[in-house]
Amino acid sequence: MRTQVVIVGAGPSGLLLGQILYRAGVDAVIVERQSPDYVLSRIRAGVLEQVTLDVLTHAGVDQRMNKEGLVHTGFDLLFKGARHRIDLAALTGGQKVMVYGQTEVTRDLMDARQSAALTTIYEADDVQIHGFDTTKPSVSYRKDGKSHTIECDFIAGCDGFHGVCRASVPKQSIKEFEKVYPFGWLGVLSDTPPVHEELIYANSPRGFALCSQRSHTRSRYYLQVPLTDKVEQWSDDAFWTELRHRLDPEARDQLVTGPSIEKSIAPLRSFVTEPMRFGTLFLAGDAAHIVPPTGAKGLNLAATDVKYLSDALIEACVEKSHAGIDHYSARCLARIWRAERFSWWFTSLMHNFPDQGEIGQKFQEAELDYLVHSDAGSRTMAENYVGLPLNFGESLRSTHA
Numbered sequence: 001m002r003t004q005v006v007i008v009g010a011g012p013s014g015l016l017l018g019q020i021l022y023r024a025g026v027d028a029v030i031v032e033r034q035s036p037d038y039v040l041s042r043i044r045a046g047v048l049e050q051v052t053l054d055v056l057t058h059a060g061v062d063q064r065m066n067k068e069g070l071v072h073t074g075f076d077l078l079f080k081g082a083r084h085r086i087d088l089a090a091l092t093g094g095q096k097v098m099v100y101g102q103t104e105v106t107r108d109l110m111d112a113r114q115s116a117a118l119t120t121i122y123e124a125d126d127v128q129i130h131g132f133d134t135t136k137p138s139v140s141y142r143k144d145g146k147s148h149t150i151e152c153d154f155i156a157g158c159d160g161f162h163g164v165c166r167a168s169v170p171k172q173s174i175k176e177f178e179k180v181y182p183f184g185w186l187g188v189l190s191d192t193p194p195v196h197e198e199l200i201y202a203n204s205p206r207g208f209a210l211c212s213q214r215s216h217t218r219s220r221y222y223l224q225v226p227l228t229d230k231v232e233q234w235s236d237d238a239f240w241t242e243l244r245h246r247l248d249p250e251a252r253d254q255l256v257t258g259p260s261i262e263k264s265i266a267p268l269r270s271f272v273t274e275p276m277r278f279g280t281l282f283l284a285g286d287a288a289h290i291v292p293p294t295g296a297k298g299l300n301l302a303a304t305d306v307k308y309l310s311d312a313l314i315e316a317c318v319e320k321s322h323a324g325i326d327h328y329s330a331r332c333l334a335r336i337w338r339a340e341r342f343s344w345w346f347t348s349l350m351h352n353f354p355d356q357g358e359i360g361q362k363f364q365e366a367e368l369d370y371l372v373h374s375d376a377g378s379r380t381m382a383e384n385y386v387g388l389p390l391n392f393g394e395s396l397r398s399t400h401a
C-alpha cells in the first residue's frame with residue numbers, strides 16, 4: 001500500500017491530523033495498536049481553549065461540541081477554606097474556555113473519519129517505522145497474522161507517550177527533559193450533578209483536590225494521593241469523605257455523591273522531547289510532551305501541534321514547499337515550553353509536596369492570596385489558563401528584530 005502520510009496512533013492527535021489532511025486533499029492512513037472501544041475508554045481532561053475550538057472548527061467537527069459543550073467564563077481557587085473566583089472573561093477581554101470531554105472530541109473525530117470512509121487500521125501489532133532519515137519512509141505492522149507495509153512521504157508519530165515513534169529515534173539525535181512528581185491523581189467519574197457550575201481547584205494541607213464536570217449531570221473529581229496508593233484501596237465512600245475534607249463548608253454541604261462509574265490513579269509528569277522532527281518523521285501530542293494535568297493543557301497542546309503539523313504537511317504535499325516542515329519543531333516547542341511552565345507552576349502551587357513542611361504550605365497560601373487580590377497576578381493566571389494566542393511571541397520578536 002502507498003499513501004502520502006502514515007499517522008501512527010488514533011488518539012485525538014492522530015485523528016485530528018487525519019481529518020485536517022483529508023479536508024485539504026492529502027491522503028493519509030492511520031495505524032493504531034488498540035481497538036476503537038479501548039481508545040474511547042481512556043478518560044482524560046476536558047477543558048478546551050479557544051485556540052483548540054478554532055482548530056476543531058477548522059477540522060469540521062464542531063457541531064456536537066457547540067451544542068453540548070459547557071462554556072465557562074471563570075473558575076474558583078480554594079485555599080485556607082475559602083473560594084475566590086478567577087473571572088477569565090473580565091481578565092482577558094472576554095475569553096472563555098469550553099468544558100467538553102476528550103472522549104467526546106475523540107468520538108466526534110472517529111465519526112467524521114468513518115463518514116468519510118477513511119482508512120484506519122485498528123489492532124495493528126508490531127508497528128515499526130523505517131527509513132525516516134530518507135525521503136522514502138515506510139511503516140510496517142502485523143494484522144490477523146499477516147505482515148503489511150505502507151510506503152509514504154511522511155510519518156506522523158501521534159502514538160502517545162509509550163509509542164514506537166519517539167522510541168525509534170537514535171538516542172544521540174534526541175534530548176528528553178523530564179520531571180516526575182511525587183504524587184498521583186485519583187480520579188472519579190460519577191453520574192451526579194457537579195458541586196458547582198464552574199471548576200474548583202483546591203489547595204489544602206491534606207493535598208490538592210479538583211471538582212470538574214462533563215455535563216450538568218456528570219461530575220469528574222480528583223484527589224492528590226501518594227504514588228504508593230492503589231485504586232482498590234479507595235472505596236467510593238473513602239473518596240467522598242476525603243474530598244469533603246478538602247472543600248470549603250458550602251461546597252461540602254452541596255456535594256452530591258453517588259457510585260463511581262470510573263476510578264483510576266494517574267501519575268503526574270512534565271516531559272518534553274527536542275526536537276520534534278527527524279527527517280521525514282514528525283512527533284505530535286503526547287508522543288513529544290506530557291504536562292501534569294493541573295490546568296488541562298495536554299489536549300490543547302496536542303491540538304496546536306496538529307495545527308502546525310497539518311499546515312506544514314499540506315504545504316509540502318500540495319504546494320511542494322518545505323518551509324513549514326523546517327519550522328515545525330521550533331514553532332511547536334516555543335508554545336509547548338510556555339504551557340509546560342504554566343502546568344508545572346500551577347501544579348507546584350496547588351499540591352502538598354512531601355518535603356514542603358508547614359512553611360511550604362504558608363508560602364503557597366501567601367502566593368494564592370497575592371494572585372487573587374492582585375490584578376496583575378489574576379491576569380497572569382487567567383491569560384495562561386485560557387491559552388496564549390497561536391502567534392504569541394511572534395509579533396514581539398518582529399518588533400525587536
Ligand code: APR
Nearest residue numbers: 009011012013032033127159160163164285286298299302
Ligand atoms: N503503534 C500504533 N499505535 C500506538 C502505538 C504503536 N506502537 N503505541 C501507542 N499507540 C496509540 C495508542 O493506543 C493511542 O491510541 O497511539 C495513541 C496515542 O493517543 P494518546 O495517548 O491519547 O495521545 P495523543 O493523541 O497525542 O493525545 C494527547 O491525550 O494524554 C492526553 O493529555 C493528553 O489530552 C492529551 C491527549
Ligand code: PHB
Nearest residue numbers: 045046212293294295296
Ligand atoms: C477534567 O475535567 O478531567 C480536568 C479539568 C481540569 C483540569 C484537569 C482535568 O485542570
